Amino acid sequence: MGTHRRLLRRIPPRSLHIVCHLDFVPELRDVNARYVELRSVVQGMESHIVHLTTRVQEEEHRADIAEGRLIALEEQFVSEAEEEEEEEEIPAHDVDSDADSTIEDA
Known part of the structure; x- marks a missing residue:
């Protein structure tokens, strides 16, 4: 700072503002x-x-697809279970359905 003071003594007063501004350059x-x-x-x-947002959107899309597949599997499972219940309710008709027929008739 000593160098600046010596410089300021040599510079006319109206030019001092320029020197002061030069102090702010660094x-x-x-x-x-x-x-x-x-x-x-x-x-x-x-x-x-942006990269993370893109990844989140991709993962949400994958989750939506997986959710759709899960719902489809659940619906398929319920449908198959209902079909099995209906099959169990209907008695098997392997023999002649005539109630009057007996083994002795044969």
Whole structure:
């Protein structure tokens, strides 16, 4: 800072504001560098969010397909169970259905 004070003594007063602004140049560079770095991080995060959102949508689609298949299997199982119940309710007619016939008639 001693160098700056010596410089300020040599510079006319109306030019002092220019020198003062030059003191901020390194700080502005740091701010700009941090901004660029943060912008890069934000862009990376946005890209990652888009990627994750796409994956979630794909998984939801797969879940919908699996749910549809599960419902179809449940319906098929219920239908087959109902058919089996109906078959069990109807007696088997392997013999002659004539009630008057007996083994002795043969």
